Amino acid sequence: MGGTLAGWLQVLALVAALALTYRPLGDAIAHVLTAPRHLRAERLVYRLAGVDGNADQRWSAYLRGVLAFSAVSVLFLYGFLRLQSHLPLSLGRPPMPADQSFNTAASFVTNTNWQSYSGESALGHLVQMAGLAVQNFVSAAVGIAVVAALIRGFTRTETDRVGNFWVDLTRIVLRVLLPLAFVFAIVLVAGGVIQNFHGVESIPTIAGEHQSVVGGPVASQEVIKELGTNGGGFYNANSSHPFENPNAFTNWLEIYLLLAIAFALPRTFGRMAGDHRQGYAIVAVMALIWAASVAVVTVNELHGVSSRAGHAAGGMAEGKEQRFGVWASALFAAATTLTSTGATDSAHDSYSPFGGGMTILNMMLGEIAPGGTGSGLYGMLVLAVVAVFVAGLMVGRTPEYLGKKLRGREMKFASLYILATPAVVLIGAGLAMARPGERAGMLNPGPHGFSEVLYAFTSAGNNNGSAFAGLSVDTAWYNTVLALVMLFGRFLPMVFVLALAGSLAGQAPVPVTAGTLPTHRPQFVGLLTAVVLIVVGLTYFPALSLGPLAEGLQ
Amino acid sequence: MAKSLPLVVRNHLTALRILIVLTLVTGALYPLAVTGVAQGAFPYQADGSRITRHGTVMGSTLLGQNFALPGERPGGSGRAPRPDPAWFQPRPSAGGYDPLASGASNLGPNNPVLVRTVEARRAAVARFDGVAPGDVPADAVTASGSGLDPHISAAYAYEQVNRVARARGLRPATVHALVTAHVQDRVLGFLGERRVNVVQLNAALAGRG
Numbered sequence: 143m144g145g146t147l148a149g150w151l152q153v154l155a156l157v158a159a160l161a162l163t164y165r166p167l168g169d170a171i172a173h174v175l176t177a178p179r180h181l182r183a184e185r186l187v188y189r190l191a192g193v194d195g196n197a198d199q200r201w202s203a204y205l206r207g208v209l210a211f212s213a214v215s216v217l218f219l220y221g222f223l224r225l226q227s228h229l230p231l232s233l234g235r236p237p238m239p240a241d242q243s244f245n246t247a248a249s250f251v252t253n254t255n256w257q258s259y260s261g262e263s264a265l266g267h268l269v270q271m272a273g274l275a276v277q278n279f280v281s282a283a284v285g286i287a288v289v290a291a292l293i294r295g296f297t298r299t300e301t302d303r304v305g306n307f308w309v310d311l312t313r314i315v316l317r318v319l320l321p322l323a324f325v326f327a328i329v330l331v332a333g334g335v336i337q338n339f340h341g342v343e344s345i346p347t348i349a350g351e352h353q354s355v356v357g358g359p360v361a362s363q364e365v366i367k368e369l370g371t372n373g374g375g376f377y378n379a380n381s382s383h384p385f386e387n388p389n390a391f392t393n394w395l396e397i398y399l400l401l402a403i404a405f406a407l408p409r410t411f412g413r414m415a416g417d418h419r420q421g422y423a424i425v426a427v428m429a430l431i432w433a434a435s436v437a438v439v440t441v442n443e444l445h446g447v448s449s450r451a452g453h454a455a456g457g458m459a460e461g462k463e464q465r466f467g468v469w470a471s472a473l474f475a476a477a478t479t480l481t482s483t484g485a486t487d488s489a490h491d492s493y494s495p496f497g498g499g500m501t502i503l504n505m506m507l508g509e510i511a512p513g514g515t516g517s518g519l520y521g522m523l524v525l526a527v528v529a530v531f532v533a534g535l536m537v538g539r540t541p542e543y544l545g546k547k548l549r550g551r552e553m554k555f556a557s558l559y560i561l562a563t564p565a566v567v568l569i570g571a572g573l574a575m576a577r578p579g580e581r582a583g584m585l586n587p588g589p590h591g592f593s594e595v596l597y598a599f600t601s602a603g604n605n606n607g608s609a610f611a612g613l614s615v616d617t618a619w620y621n622t623v624l625a626l627v628m629l630f631g632r633f634l635p636m637v638f639v640l641a642l643a644g645s646l647a648g649q650a651p652v653p654v655t656a657g658t659l660p661t662h663r664p665q666f667v668g669l670l671t672a673v674v675l676i677v678v679g680l681t682y683f684p685a686l687s688l689g690p691l692a693e694g695l696q
Numbered sequence: 697m698a699k700s701l702p703l704v705v706r707n708h709l710t711a712l713r714i715l716i717v718l719t720l721v722t723g724a725l726y727p728l729a730v731t732g733v734a735q736g737a738f739p740y741q742a743d744g745s746r747i748t749r750h751g752t753v754m755g756s757t758l759l760g761q762n763f764a765l766p767g768e769r770p771g772g773s774g775r776a777p778r779p780d781p782a783w784f785q786p787r788p789s790a791g792g793y794d795p796l797a798s799g800a801s802n803l804g805p806n807n808p809v810l811v812r813t814v815e816a817r818r819a820a821v822a823r824f825d826g827v828a829p830g831d832v833p834a835d836a837v838t839a840s841g842s843g844l845d846p847h848i849s850a851a852y853a854y855e856q857v858n859r860v861a862r863a864r865g866l867r868p869a870t871v872h873a874l875v876t877a878h879v880q881d882r883v884l885g886f887l888g889e890r891r892v893n894v895v896q897l898n899a900a901l902a903g904r905g
Contacts, residue, residue, distance in 0.1 A: 465891055
């Protein structure tokens with residue numbers, strides 16, 4: 143079979159798998175978020191935590207739950223990292239320094255998984271599995287919980303209640319993430335991913351040298367790293383490391399896993415809204431942007447557009463694994479930056495200017511195609527609100543979405559949401575570029591060096607976590623500032639989303655009339671896609687033109 | 697919970713308690729259960745797909761290794777180790793095939809350092825294998841993402857046949873057949889790339905003496 147045909151089949155098989163699970167997975171999540179009965183295990187959790195599982199919260203109480211849980215998580219993980227040398231399974235590793243611990247704790251709690259450390263040399267097994275991997279579960283669940291509250295804002299009427307955060311969190315972890323993670327962890331092990339508690343072992347090689355190999359509970363962490371769109375690798379090389387991703391099958395499965403929940407959530411939305419067509423419209427926009435992005439990255443990597451090193455080598459193989467090749471690497475790169483995953487099976491820093499530039503643009507779009515678990519859908523729904531508003535302005539009517547009026551109050555929250563992330567990204571990148579010491583952290587010269595800094599702040603602000611990894615980021619300044627960018631980039635938007643949810647839930651429904659903009663037709667799909675590209679994409683155009691565009695057009 | 701505490705304190709205590717419960721479930725019970733099933737059902741994979749020879753572990757089929765001349769190995773001298781002509785050579789590695797230092801070069805697509813490095817590697821590999829520089833495939837002159845890539849392209853493996861055969865006093869046809877037996881097709885025929893596992897190929901070579 144030719145490489146092109148194989149490449150296409152790889153993509154089509156992925157699309158088919160995602161299409162097949164769209165309905166069952168989306169329906170299952172909707173059931174988990176709406177079922178009146180608690181499982182016995184859940185009631186036990188509520189009792190141990192002192193939670194009333196039947197209480198319904200105002201948006202502000204829901205938000206306080208999110209923030210309290212995240213604050214406690216940051217402190218817990220920070221302490222874990224600082225004290226790891228006193229704990230079992232530490233492999234003799236020293237405590238992580240204070241600035242790096244803060245960065246890492248913020249990173250994993252915000253679902254970013256930015257890593258300024260190297261897993262195989264900095265961390266023991268216990269902190270990986272009981273510290274970092276736990277946040278991989280719960281931070282993903284927090285994202286889904288917040289979008290559940292937003293959907294309830296649309297579907298409930300004349301109430302100030304949007305659900306119970308503790309119940310949503312517990313149910314998503316126990317009923318959705320844990321069973322899926324368990325099953326696919328075993329599949330990954332069958333495919334070759336390791337799962338053991340070996341320490342560092344010196345093993346003789348075939349040529350008579352020695353190689354120091356470190357094992358670990360990798361599969362159990364790898365699976366939730368993808369499924370929860372987290373992205374933090376057990377090893378420094380992340381999903382290009384053969385112990386995390388040993389062959390093209392595990393690679394394909396990992397791409398599927400990191401897309402599966404985010405692509406199924408529009409079904410959850412459609413089901414909870416009582417109109418599946420609303421879900422299909424949202425998933426259509428996600429799929430359009432996704433397909434275009436995969437195409438741009440793949441074509442640029444196949445042809446090595448504007449890459450002198452690629453031409454010298456005869457192919458874009460630098461930073462890519464032979465077992466994956468260009469097609470599977472480009473597919474992974476597009477998927478991981480269009481979600482908030484940030485796992486990498488190849489080095490994005492060595493991608494062609496426009497291929498690597500596309501991965502930056504993917505994140506800049508706010509990671510909504512399909513985006514992170516939960517965060518992708520709430521980002522897209524906020525943009526849908528903006529799209530409806532824009533359409534309303536054109537015809538001079540008060541805009542409505544799903545039977546709710548979009549008044550000044552709703553539009554303020556939506557606008558603040560849209561502005562928050564670009565503000566933290568661009569201010570952060572600007573500050574770094576203004577400081578000679580931080581500029582010196584660039585590995586590559588010219589516009590590509592700026593791209594490294596822009597990538598870092600885009601990745602942190604959008605909670606992606608991947609990197610143009612040449613940039614030296616393990617400094618007190620980068621660790622601290624990027625941690626703050628991650629925290630603001632995660633929680634400011636959540637504040638506005640939950641405020642929007644509360645505002646919508648309090649409204650009485652407006653009846654659909656002949657003047658209502660239908661939000662399930664191709665017309666709306668086109669409108670929403672255009673709003674995504676224009677409103678969000680253009681915000682970053684000046685920054686992109688200084689980095690990847692300048693390099694690619696040189 | 698004591699109702700006398702302020703709301704904000706109660707809220708954080710609830711958060712801490714639920715975090716501890718979820719940590720026990722997802723951070724202890726879950727990974728231990730996965731480990732139990734994995735070690736029971738797939739012990740070979742769970743332990744890292746190890747190669748053994750005469751009962752001794754000789755590395756993992758998943759992790760690439762150095763095949764450098766004795767006394768030319770990394771550490772100390774500071775210069776790159778010279779490849780041993782008697783072994784099939786893996787791709788260049790940003791971390792010298794040290795599993796405690798996985799990672800890529802991260803050099804940009806137009807970085808002059810990378811362009812020069814690629815050109816120098818092309819000349820060196822062509823000289824070493826006795827082929828035209830234009831025939832050296834891309835994987836032979838580029839570092840992988842992990843620095844531990846155990847694979848090379850079939851083209852790069854075949855390119856090395858004559859050199860390995862000469863160094864070992866074997867007939868080229870014998871070595872050629874060995875490479876052919878080690879060429880792996882794409883997974884399921886369409887996933888990833890065709891490749892040769894250098895570690896397994898060299899292990900088979902060593903088995904021949």
